[in-house]
Amino acid sequence: MSRTVRLTMAQALTRWMSVQGVEVDGTVVSYFAGVWAIFGHGNVAGMGEALAGMEDSLPTFRAHNEQGMAHAAIAFAKQSRRRRAMACTTSIGPGATNMVTAAALAHVNRLPVLFLPGDVYASRRPDPVLQQIEDFADATVSANDSFRPVSRYFDRITRPEQILDALPRAMAVMTDPATCGPATLALCQDVQAEAFDYPESFFEPRVWRTRRPRPDRQELADLIDALKTAKAPLIVAGGGVLYSEAETVLADLAARTGVPVAETQAGKGALVWDNPLALGSIGVAGTSAANAAAEASDLIVAVGTRLQDFTTGSRTLFTGKHLFQINVALNDVGKHDARPVLGDAREVLTELSYALGDWVLSV
Incomplete structure (x- = not known):
């Protein structure tokens, strides 16, 4: 039987990010240089707590404007020749949508950024929450759906075990030279704090290498x-x-x-x-x-x-x-x-x- 470790979804996500590596000039370095963050309703209790425990291996950079921090992450990816990237986490509603313009820029220019906006409660028990966009005809819509057309990969995490599949898929898109661009994982705020028994193998260090297809x-x-x-x-x-x-x-x-x-x-x-x-x-x-x-x-x-x-x-x-x-x-x-x-x-x-x-x- 494989060994497991019990973590909240946010803790598992940040731990997984910290062990993703890439080879740059013959040296293996962390793919994620850090996480830009503005904490508020939708990400402070889950992602905030998880990032606080990861300062040594996944630094957090505090910002004052969501679009500005996303543009900083894009500039880092471009300067790094797309070999490394950063992530951005925000609250729900306007906090998240402030990043959409930057996501469009990253999408147009094929630059990798991992967007981690907070989302509404998956359980819907406190529905509607502060800053929630209510679609009268579609209860599944949230502000983060605006990221769909400007993301190379989009997913909404409504159960803690979903990151076992979603994170590697997002990483595969961001590190592939043909599909490279922004990935968005909308994180339901209650799910961020839900615990799950994750397999320890999920957190083993991995090195992603640039694929170089030769011509026909x-x-x-x-x-x-x-x-x-x-x-x-x-x-x-x-x-x-x-x-x-x-x-x-x-x-x-x-x-x-x-x-x-x-x-x-x-x-x-x-x-x-x-x-x-x-x-x-x-x-x-x-x-x-x-x-x-x-x-x-x-x-x-x-x-x-x-x-x-x-x-x-x-x-x-x-x-x-x-x-x-x-x-x-x-x-x-x-x-x-x-x-x-x-x-x-x-x-x-x-x-x-x-x-x-x-x-x-x-x-």
Whole structure:
């Protein structure tokens, strides 16, 4: 029989968070750098008590504005190249909905944050509670339903044992390069303080590693053929280059082949500014050099970008161009009728560079 430990749901949640690790530069560190918190009706008795006992392994950062603390968590995730993240816990009602704008930002920019808003009582015995949104036609609705369209993963915890499934699923979404984004676990306030006999194995340390899928051989071969026959190819580097840590490989590929590189807003810094092949930003907020190169190009190789309207000039800049899209996300790889090369940016560029050999763009 497996051994168990009796904890409240909130205690189990914070203990589990504290033992999730990631490998950064060869060293295993905690995935969650801490929890931003504003305590009030809906999270002070459960999450507040649990976090108070975790200060050494899961620090709590007190904030004065829910949206502000969520944006701070997003900035941390971006600066960490999505390898680490933070969590945010709030009271119910307006305390929770103040984070929705930040959740939308994280969702749009594919950045991981764990939102832990307090929710109404699962038992409904004190119903309605302070700040509860009452839907006259649907008793299951709460303010936290506003997180659904701006979360990559959403769950409402109405029983303490549900976190045994919900937490690993949320973590899998947040650490996967193709699905990365915010996860929301709405925590019913009575359930936060309910005890359950959790298996001790649930709290064993785990290291999550970045998945790096390699490209399909035929998709890569098609890209190689297109490059070798192109007269004016252009690489457009997006944020995926940075998150994949592919800057060095990209710089080497550009230097050896002579193919110039433009950047999206999220991809700024993919190539150092003084590189002779760096054309700067592209699109609506781009440089004249990058946009002129795009206009003159016959082949666009997009790497790790979602090809939004600022990048493409609302679909006008790449019109009539032969377009390839290197991306780890299936949702992005076929946008704008692009020829897909599904895979991790660093892996694809590495294999592309090797396959091209001594090929150099003719000027």
